[in-house]
Amino acid sequence: MxxxxxxxxxxxxxxxxxxxxxxxxxxxxxxxxxxxxxxxxxxxxxxxxxxxxxxxxxxxxxxxxxxxxxxxxxxxxxxxxxxxxTTNVTRFFREPHHFDALRSAILPDLMEKARAGAKVRIWSAGCSSGEEAFSLAMTILDAFPEAASWDVRILATDIDRNVIDVGRRGRFRISEEEKLAHPVLEDFTERVTGDNHEVCKVVRSMVQFGCLNLQHPWPMQGKFDVVLCRNVVIYFSQETQQRLWPRFANVMQDGGHLIIGHSERVTGPAVKRFKPAGVTYYELSA
Ligand SMILES: C[S@@+](CC[C@H](N)C(=O)[O-])C[C@H]1O[C@@H](n2cnc3c(N)ncnc32)[C@H](O)[C@@H]1O
Structure with a gap:
């Protein structure tokens, strides 16, 4: 040094x-x-x-x-x-308006595509212990139960291997209040003991976990229809954020959606490609 x-x-x-x-x-x-x-x-x-x-x-x-x-x-x-x-704070259905927007504005077209046999790929980048990715899968299955048999997959990655292990185990403490606020949690988890719940198999089968440092090269092939990178770049400098946005654009389908956290904004040269489409989410233009 x-x-x-x-x-x-x-x-x-x-x-x-x-x-x-x-x-x-x-x-x-x-x-x-x-x-x-x-x-x-x-x-x-x-x-x-x-x-x-x-x-x-x-x-x-x-x-x-x-x-x-x-x-x-x-x-x-x-x-x-x-x-x-690292700061790993997360929870099921955090920033619920994003799951509402997915259900009403983003998923219908994507699921049409999946029903016709195309693949749909979603990336939860900086997923922490997986609540975000599982909330996505639950939202999809609740609105489109047949999606379990279509080629719809969610990739969930984080730099922190400990949280990835928690996600892979798929066991979480879920309170009665959380279930009241988000009734799908009742439908897609099973109580093990007390507040401890296991995420159902069908939900887990849609989510694949992996360790990935967003600052390193990304090995994924194929493009994503939706990328969620929420409450991650808030910890990065502006320069680091501005280097990241075009990298997301490069791994996304034209017309795909980028969803970010409530206090985050796309800035820098990538603003030309990411058009605001709702509260802290963007549509990628060619
Ligand atoms: C506050 S959590 C956000 C979790 C989830 N996206 C949410 O909004 O609830 C931020 C996550 O970003 C991860 N993270 C931080 N720097 C990262 C990097 N360079 N590459 C990948 N993940 C990173 C942390 O490990 C942490 O789990």
């Missing part, structure tokens, strides 16, 4: 400035690998998560942790660090 040689060395560095520098190094490593920006407001939370890791590893301080990241075990530790510093 290179040190900054542009400023003269402080003859009496305080422990704080040395910790600040180490935190800065960690933040730039994280941003380069994942796109995630550790802004000032996130520093406290990040330090507390890292402190736990340092304790578990018996590592003295953030400077020693930076040495570990740049040493022979650095690549493996970087993956552990990413697991610590």
């Amino acid at each position: 290179s040190s900054d040689v542009s400023a003269p060395a402080d003859p009496n560095p305080s422990p704080h400035s040395s910790e600040d520098a180490a935190f800065g190094t960690i933040a730039s490593i994280l941003q380069a690998e994942t796109g995630i920006e550790l802004t000032k407001g996130k520093r406290g939370l990040a330090i507390s998560r890292l402190s736990r890791r340092l304790r578990d590893l018996g590592v003295r301080d953030l400077n020693a942790y930076c040495d570990l990241l740049s040493g022979p075990k650095g690549a493996a530790e970087l993956q552990e660090m990413i697991l610590l510093l």
Whole structure:
């Protein structure tokens, strides 16, 4: 790791400035690998998560942790660090207006296509533990029960392997309030014990989980009809976001839809191709 040689060395560095520098190094490593920006407001939370890791590893301080990241075990530790510093908050039918728009405006044409034998592909990019992808599958099956026998698939990917494992297991705590708010949860899950529920087989069969870092090359072939990337780019810098939008356009069908989170916007050169079609969703034009 290179040190900054542009400023003269402080003859009496305080422990704080040395910790600040180490935190800065960690933040730039994280941003380069994942796109995630550790802004000032996130520093406290990040330090507390890292402190736990340092304790578990018996590592003295953030400077020693930076040495570990740049040493022979650095690549493996970087993956552990990413697991610590991602924010995985999600829930079934989060931002319900998107599922309403899917049901009324987007799915009817797509399901017509599927009924006629074409494939329909949907990508939940940055899916966390899978509630978003399962909510999609439930929305489709509720409106078009025959879709189970058509070629309709949802790819659910995230950088964090732990949340992908949760999605693959397909077991979630679902409260009675959530079921009242979203009755399809009652139809498409089975209670195991207490609040623990398992997502039904037919829903799970439509969703395929995989680990994927959005900053790395994407191995998927074929184009998506719908991409949901919600509450993911909010953690990225504007430049990183603006590099990502055209990449989504490249893997989408013309006329396909991109759905993003409530506080996110498509900006930069890709605005020419993504035409607003509703609340935080866009239609791709050629
Ligand atoms: C707040 S969750 C959003 C989950 C879901 N889309 C939703 O709206 O409920 C953000 C997810 O983005 C994932 N993520 C962050 N950076 C990523 C990257 N570079 N590549 C893939 N996933 C990433 C995190 O691991 C996390 O699970």
